[in-house]
Amino acid sequence: MQAWRVHEFGEPAETFVLDEIAEPSAVDLEGMGMGLPGWIPLQPGTPPFDDWVIMQVTVAGLALPDVTMCRGTYPVPVARPYVSGQEAVGVVIDAAPRRRHLLGRRVAAVTIQPFGSLAPVAVGISTIFEVPDNMSYEDGAGYLIPAHTAYHAVVRRGAVRAGEAVAVTGAAGGLGAAIVQLCVAAGARVIAVVGGEEKMAFCRGLGADAIDHSTGDVAAKIRAANDGQPVQVIVDPVQGEMGALLRAALAPDGRHVLCGHAGGLVPHDPHFYMYNHTLVGATLGSYPRAEMERIHHETNGALSELLAAGRYRPTVTRCVGFDEVTAALTDLAERRTMGRVVVRVSG
Structure with a gap:
């Protein structure tokens, strides 16, 4: 099969190669375990990883980690070469014993390296859910990671409440748009921090107020959009210099929820404690497997109700x-996209 693989470090246009490779099989996975960077050779005394499906991919999602991994700036090092892609929708053609009931079913799944989703056949792990009949392949491929990450950041870790004012960075992106919607659903007043009128209009369509961060004092603009008052929460999938600047608009006792690194990882100003600010980490990758499975099932149930x-x-x-x-x-890396971008792999 032909798959988009990364061999070197650099920009996507330079490092992505359409390679002819063998399809992954159950035999390939027998000697593999699971670590933070993804699939790894099995360590002595460690059982094989046993929560997987092999899927015929129809549509795959594209996201910023596809870019940061190939650049080498992703927080977790990924061994090369690898097939890129983090999530997909497709039909299950093989599965570990605990997932055999999904054979022949259409699922959305997280796919991690080296068996990513930018290939006709990929390996889904752990976070695997059947796609509702009324959801398209395209929507399914753009749903799982943004929605689950946003729910974790907004509800579980950020504890956003009705009546609070929330600033959201990167609000026109795939994850940002999910965060905006869940904050609105929680009854919060949402101020989307984006670059340009087109992205502002996109976020207004999701129920947010919006400001343009490309000119002027961003913190002052946030306060102005909130009737001159600071916000109680910042939900921040960007971080970098932008995240640090926004804290001037955060009220005492406010929460700054860090749920991504689109702008890079920078040291935090140690004076945040002077204002009784709380920095809240929000990532789903660090929990024990059993706890992560429980969290994802709980999240999927809550999101299904919101969808309905x-x-x-x-x-x-x-x-x-x-x-x-x-x-x-390249468009995604240069901030020329809005919402989620997906790719039709087959069918």
Whole structure:
């Protein structure tokens, strides 16, 4: 099969190669375990990883980790070469014993390296859910990671409450748009921090007020959008210099929820304690497997209710062909996209 693989470090247009490789099989996985960077050779005394499906991929999601991994700036090092791609929708063609009931079913799954989703056949792990009949392949491929990460950041870790004012960075991106919707669903007043009028309009369509961070004092703009008052929460999938600047708009006792690193990881100003600010980490990758499984099932149930009630929707804005992957990732890296971008792999 042909798959988009990364061999070197650099930008997507330079490092992504369409390689001819063998399809992953159950035999390949027998000698593999699971570590923070993904699939790893089995260590002595460690059982094989046993929560997987092999899926025929129809549509895969594209996201910033595809870019930061190939650049080498992803927080977790990933061994090369690897097939890129973090999530997909497809039909299960093989599975570990505990997942055999999914054979022949259409699922959305997280796919991690080296068996990523930018290939006709990929390996889904742990976070695997059947796609509702009324959800398209495209929406399914752009739903799982943004929605689950956003729910973890907004509800479980950020504890956003009705009546609070919340600033959201990167609000027009795939994760940011999910965060905006869940804050609105919680009854919060949302101020989307984005660059440019088009992205502001996109976020207003999700129920947020919006400001343009490309000019002027961003913290002052946030206060102005909140009737001159600071916000109680910042939900921040960007971090970098932008995240640090926004803390001037955070009220005493406020929470700064860190749930991504699109702007890079920078040291935090140690004076945050002077204002009784709380820095809240929000990532799903560090829990023990049993706890992570419980969290994802709880999250999926809550999100299913919001979907059914029309209070949340996937925000897929663009579907590209398999040969357009590097161009789409370049657009994503240069902040020219909104919502979620997906790629049709087959079918």
